[in-house]
Each structure stands twice: as structure tokens, then as C-alpha cells.
Amino acid sequence: MTKITFEAFRICSHALLVAVIFFTCKSENEPTREGYIPDQIQPYADTFIAEAKKRGVTVSLDNLIVEFEEGIELNGQQNLTGLCRNSTSLNTPVIILDTTLGWWQSGELAREEVIFHELGHCILGRPHEDRLLENDNYASIMRTSSPLLYAKLPGTVSSVFKVHRREYYLDELFLKTDTEPCWAQTTPTANLNIISEFESQQSPNVKMLQEASGTMWISSSWQLSYSIDGSAPTVIDATSGFETDYNTRIGLDHNGELWALNTDYRLPYNTIWKHDGNLHFDEIYRSDSMPLTNDQIRAFAFTSEGDFWYSTWASDLVFQSANTSSNLIFNSENSNLPDALISHILPMQDGRTIFGTANQLLVDTGNYNFELLDQGESQMGLIVEMVGDTRGNIWVSDQLHLARINSENQFSSSRLLPYGLNYMRINDLFVDRSNQLWIGSSTGLRRWTDGSLSAYCDFSLGESKNVIEAFFIDQQKRFWLQSGTLIIAQPN
Numbered sequence: 001m002t003k004i005t006f007e008a009f010r011i012c013s014h015a016l017l018v019a020v021i022f023f024t025c026k027s028e029n030e031p032t033r034e035g036y037i038p039d040q041i042q043p044y045a046d047t048f049i050a051e052a053k054k055r056g057v058t059v060s061l062d063n064l065i066v067e068f069e070e071g072i073e074l075n076g077q078q079n080l081t082g083l084c085r086n087s088t089s090l091n092t093p094v095i096i097l098d099t100t101l102g103w104w105q106s107g108e109l110a111r112e113e114v115i116f117h118e119l120g121h122c123i124l125g126r127p128h129e130d131r132l133l134e135n136d137n138y139a140s141i142m143r144t145s146s147p148l149l150y151a152k153l154p155g156t157v158s159s160v161f162k163v164h165r166r167e168y169y170l171d172e173l174f175l176k177t178d179t180e181p182c183w184a185q186t187t188p189t190a191n192l193n194i195i196s197e198f199e200s201q202q203s204p205n206v207k208m209l210q211e212a213s214g215t216m217w218i219s220s221s222w223q224l225s226y227s228i229d230g231s232a233p234t235v236i237d238a239t240s241g242f243e244t245d246y247n248t249r250i251g252l253d254h255n256g257e258l259w260a261l262n263t264d265y266r267l268p269y270n271t272i273w274k275h276d277g278n279l280h281f282d283e284i285y286r287s288d289s290m291p292l293t294n295d296q297i298r299a300f301a302f303t304s305e306g307d308f309w310y311s312t313w314a315s316d317l318v319f320q321s322a323n324t325s326s327n328l329i330f331n332s333e334n335s336n337l338p339d340a341l342i343s344h345i346l347p348m349q350d351g352r353t354i355f356g357t358a359n360q361l362l363v364d365t366g367n368y369n370f371e372l373l374d375q376g377e378s379q380m381g382l383i384v385e386m387v388g389d390t391r392g393n394i395w396v397s398d399q400l401h402l403a404r405i406n407s408e409n410q411f412s413s414s415r416l417l418p419y420g421l422n423y424m425r426i427n428d429l430f431v432d433r434s435n436q437l438w439i440g441s442s443t444g445l446r447r448w449t450d451g452s453l454s455a456y457c458d459f460s461l462g463e464s465k466n467v468i469e470a471f472f473i474d475q476q477k478r479f480w481l482q483s484g485t486l487i488i489a490q491p492n
């Protein structure tokens with residue numbers, strides 16, 4: 001008498017639930033068969049072996065048979081996703097998968113999580129494990145039944161980012177680790193202390209900067225606020241000299257003083273303001289003194305005191321001098337600019353200015369010759385942010401890639417995660433005083449060091465607060481994190 005264990009793993013496509021049943025029966029006299037893994041499954045088998053090896057575990061899939069079958073039924077359950085059958089007489093584990101169901105179309109990670117569960121039974125000999133974490137999530141992908149634990153759920157919106165949980169679940173799968181992961185806790189990790197948290201700052205488009213005097217400024221689409229020494233942000237109103245607080249963008253000049261551009265669509269002009277150091281603003285420019293009256297400004301950056309670049313929705317690029325009130329207008333007809341909207345402008349200390357269109361990068365070395373940067377094979381998507389460091393590096397990101405332009409204008413790019421678009425989104429970049437690059441992302445605050453990304457738990461605020469929209473480190477080395485609320489934290 002030999003024993004065969006049947007096990008099934010099911011995703012009900014509309015309810016997004018994984019139902020699993022456990023069942024045993026007996027069988028005799030089945031012939032021994034050789035292992036076979038179809039091409040579509042081989043990458044997951046290879047990843048399984050590699051992830052095991054990374055954790056010091058040796059596994060062999062040599063005898064494994066993987067087969068496809070539609071409409072798998074077992075013990076009254078229909079349309080099962082997969083089935084792992086371990087036969088001692090066959091001496092061969094067999095996994096049967098129905099790849100016509102929704103899970104197979106739900107992305108690389110969903111396929112991996114389902115296949116790894118079955119491999120957990122067949123190759124690692126693991127039974128079901130239904131222990132819970134502090135936040136009541138299952139502690140193991142070997143749970144009997146639940147939604148997918150680290151893959152994006154089929155049909156859910158892209159804001160559901162769970163890939164950072166994968167490292168923990170694979171540790172648990174191969175090593176049966178029982179350490180609570182940081183994302184199962186509501187508190188920040190030990191190396192971040194929250195000093196204060198404010199409701200006042202409204203998204204979207206939050207930008208933070210600090211004047212040389214120490215005053216922090218926080219702008220968003222709806223308001224401009226300041227904070228002195230970490231106090232609750234105060235919204236700037238009409239008493240500051242501002243006519244409107246709608247859609248104000250801010251920048252620093254080379255003296256570290258604040259300038260503001262206001263593009264309120266309700267007003268027939270744009271205005272440029274300068275902070276006088278005492279929470280009052282002086283109007284420096286009004287757009288009807290510029291030739292481009294009423295054009296809404298897209299990107300905006302100061303080069304030195306009062307001089308600034310801006311781009312318009314009409315695809316013009318303007319260099320405006322405060323001291324002479326003169327301006328230079330560039331477009332595809334009078335320069336080598338492409339006929340495209342310029343979305344980002346970054347003036348560097350060394351005199352270069354970098355311009356970003358939707359997915360092109362241009363460099364002006366100071367003579368208004370806008371050279372297109374060769375991005376090689378790693379073409380960027382829509383540019384999210386550009387920042388410079390004091391070594392002459394320019395960091396540029398789209399939602400998935402991080403690229404560097406060095407002081408010689410050479411471009412190189414790294415894909416941040418080996419997964420698809422819906423798993424991590426870059427929202428902000430920041431370079432600190434020691435030229436360390438920080439990434440505010442949909443899956444937490446990350447530091448980029450020597451080509452690798454810090455772990456989710458290294459700077460975690462706790463799962464509910466780890467969608468970072470904007471990030472800044474102030475002169476006191478405090479972290480300012482926009483994550484729905486504005487959080488000031490002190491790293492340990």
C-alpha cells in the first residue's frame with residue numbers, strides 16, 4: 001500500500017480568494033516516470049532553486065513533473081488552479097496546473113506565488129501552515145487558504161504594492177523563519193523615530209525645501225506652508241503679500257533664498273515672488289510684462305539670483321534674467337530643441353542645465369545648444385524627477401528606472417526591481433549632503449548605495465505609512481516624509 005497526497009490550490013477569479021483543500025487517498029502500481037518541466041514553468045523552477053541557494057538550501061527539481069490540465073476537479077472543488085501530488089510509488093512529485101485561469105494572467109509574481117506554494121509541498125515537504133502575523137496576515141505562503149500574499153491581486157488597482165513582502169515570505173518558505181517582518185507592524189522600524197506628524201499638508205505635488213536661514217517650505221497644488229524648526233506647518237495667506245495660494249512652485253537661488261512661481265489659472269497672469277526673509281513676499285515679475293502672456297508655465301527652475309528657466313505648454317523654453325528683465329525664447333524653430341513639452345529643468349552648479357521632455361534628456365552646457373543625450377538601449381519612460389549631486393552626477397527617474405548622467409554627460413540606467421510596472425513606483429528623489437541618493441517610493445523610503453536598493457524595512461514607517469510621495473532631509477538631518485500626512489522623523 002502506498003500513499004498519495006493530493007493537494008489543490010484554487011483562486012476564485014471573481015472573489016479573489018485562494019481556496020485550498022487538503023486530501024489524501026491511496027493508490028497502487030503506478031509506473032515510475034522521469035521528470036519534465038514545461039518551458040513556461042522553467043523560469044519559476046529556476047527562480048525557486050536560486051532563491052533556495054541564496055538562503056543556503058539545496059533543492060533538486062530533477063524528478064519533478066509539471067503538467068497542464070483544464071478544469072481540474074478534486075473532491076467536489078472545481079476549476080482548481082493547481083494540484084500537487086506526491087507519490088511514493090512513482091518516487092516523483094507531480095504538479096498539475098490550469099494555466100487557462102485568471103491567476104496565470106495576473107503577472108509574474110502571482111504565477112510565482114502559486115507555483116512556489118505547490119513546490120513547497122512537493123519539493124520542500126512542507127504541510128500547510130496557518131500561523132498569523134501581528135497584523136493578522138498569514139505568516140506563510142503555505143497557508144491553507146487566503147488571497148495572494150505578496151503578488152498583486154488579480155483585478156486590483158495598481159496602488160496595491162506588496163512585492164516588498166516577498167523577501168520575508170521566501171525566507172519563511174525555505175527557512176521557516178518566525179521573525180515578524182516590519183510591514184506586519186504598525187510602528188516604525190528601530191532606526192526611525194517619528195518626532196511629529198501633521199495633517200496640514202495637502203497632496204498632490206508636494207515639494208519640500210529649506211532656505212539657508214533654516215525655514216522649511218512645503219508646497220503642494222493647493223497651498224504653500226512654512227515650518228520653523230520642525231513646528232506645525234503654517235499656511236501662507238494674503239498677509240504674506242501673495243495674491244493667491246493656488247499652484248505655487250518654489251525654488252532656491254544660489255544664496256539659498258526662496259523664490260516662488262504662481263500659475264493660478266483663475267488669474268490672467270503668472271507671477272514670480274521672492275521671500276524677503278520675514279515671511280513676506282515681494283512680487284518680482286508678472287507675466288504680462290513677458291512676451292508669453294497667459295501661457296501657463298510647465299517646468300521652472302532658478303539658476304542664480306533672479307535668473308530662471310521656464311517651459312510653457314506651447315513647447316517654448318524661456319531663459320529670463322531678473323536683473324536685465326530680458327529673456328531668450330527657444331523652440332524647435334530657432335534652436336535644436338525637439339518639438340516637445342519640457343517637463344523638467346535642472347540647473348547644475350557646474351553650469352550645465354538638463355532638460356527633460358516626456359522621455360528625452362537634453363543638456364545645455366551654457367551656450368544654448370541643447371544636445372540630445374544618447375540613452376542607449378535603456379530608453380526612459382515618463383520622467384518623474386531629476387536631482388543633482390555635488391560630484392556632477394544627475395539622477396533621473398521614470399517610475400521604474402533610475403538613471404545617472406555623469407559629469408561627462410554619459411548616461412547609464414538601472415532597472416530597480418525585476419518586476420513589472422505595478423510593483424514599485426518612484427515618486428521622489430533626494431540627494432543628501434554626503435551625496436547619498438534617496439528614493440521616495442510606493443513601497444517605502446529607499447536609499448540607493450553602490451548600485452543597490454536598501455530593503456523595505458531599513459527605513460520603514462510601518463505598513464500604513466509607507467507610500468512616500470515626497471522626501472527631504474533638513475539641516476538638522478531630520479527626515480521629512482510626505483505620506484498622506486507630513487511626518488518628521490529622526491533616524492537613529
Ligand SMILES: [Zn+2]
Nearest residue numbers: 007008009020
Ligand atoms: Zn497547499
